[in-house]
Amino acid sequence: MNNDIEEILFDQQQIHEAAVRLGQRITEDYAGQKPLVLSVLKGAYLWTADLIREIDLYVDLEFIKISSYHGGVTSSNEIQLVTDVQSDVKDRDVLILEDIVDTGQSLQFLKDLLKDRGAHSVQVATFLDKKEGRKIEIDADYVGFDVRNEFVVGYGLDYADLYRNLPYVGILKKDIYS
Ligand SMILES: O=P(O)(O)OC[C@H]1O[C@H](OP(=O)(O)OP(=O)(O)O)[C@H](O)[C@@H]1O
Numbered sequence: 001m002n003n004d005i006e007e008i009l010f011d012q013q014q015i016h017e018a019a020v021r022l023g024q025r026i027t028e029d030y031a032g033q034k035p036l037v038l039s040v041l042k043g044a045y046l047w048t049a050d051l052i053r054e055i056d057l058y059v060d061l062e063f064i065k066i067s068s069y070h071g072g073v074t075s076s077n078e079i080q081l082v083t084d085v086q087s088d089v090k091d092r093d094v095l096i097l098e099d100i101v102d103t104g105q106s107l108q109f110l111k112d113l114l115k116d117r118g119a120h121s122v123q124v125a126t127f128l129d130k131k132e133g134r135k136i137e138i139d140a141d142y143v144g145f146d147v148r149n150e151f152v153v154g155y156g157l158d159y160a161d162l163y164r165n166l167p168y169v170g171i172l173k174k175d176i177y178s
């Protein structure tokens with residue numbers, strides 16, 4: 001599996017440091033509040049596990065599963081809600097945890113959904129931000145790393161549902177998917 005990676009972009013130490021840095025900021029910014037942390041499956045499962053352990057607050061943890069990529073490396077405009085949250089988000093301060101914001105379509109879908117359901121506030125902590133990929137003007141509030149416009153895998157991010165268990169983030173060799 002490691003042989004399929006062209007270049008490692010962020011290693012375990014760098015990822016840990018990003019979680020610590022963002023965890024401290026979130027702890028300060030949400031002081032006195034009890035946010036509802038909403039982890040977006042599947043990609044954000046490792047980022048969620050690492051980041052929430054660096055947040056020194058009472059939090060509720062919920063999961064939602066949406067789908068926008070269908071086995072390939074290009075995005076689909078069609079976002080589907082696959083598994084919904086289990087609790088009411090009305091009047092809650094929701095902190096969405098994403099693994100990557102690329103076109104921005106998934107994030108827009110989620111923010112619209114939560115606002116429609118009456119969330120008091122909606123903010124986003126994304127592990128990776130691929131700003132060059134944007135099709136929609138939307139920004140995350142907390143960003144672990146900016147990432148260049150390449151298809152990356154590892155640390156939760158997949159290609160054809162593989163590579164999520166790589167402990168680092170890397171660029172997938174093009175011959176794997178071409
Ligand atoms: O900004 P966008 O272009 O919308 O892309 C970002 C989304 O794409 C990936 O999800 P995916 O649909 O691949 O599902 P997964 O998390 O289960 O891998 C990723 O986890 C984000 O949710």
Ligand SMILES: Nc1nc2[nH]cnc2c(=O)[nH]1
Nearest residue numbers: 102150151152153157158
């Ligand atoms: N694995 C993976 N999923 C994505 N979803 C949106 N962009 C990406 C990417 O670069 N890699």
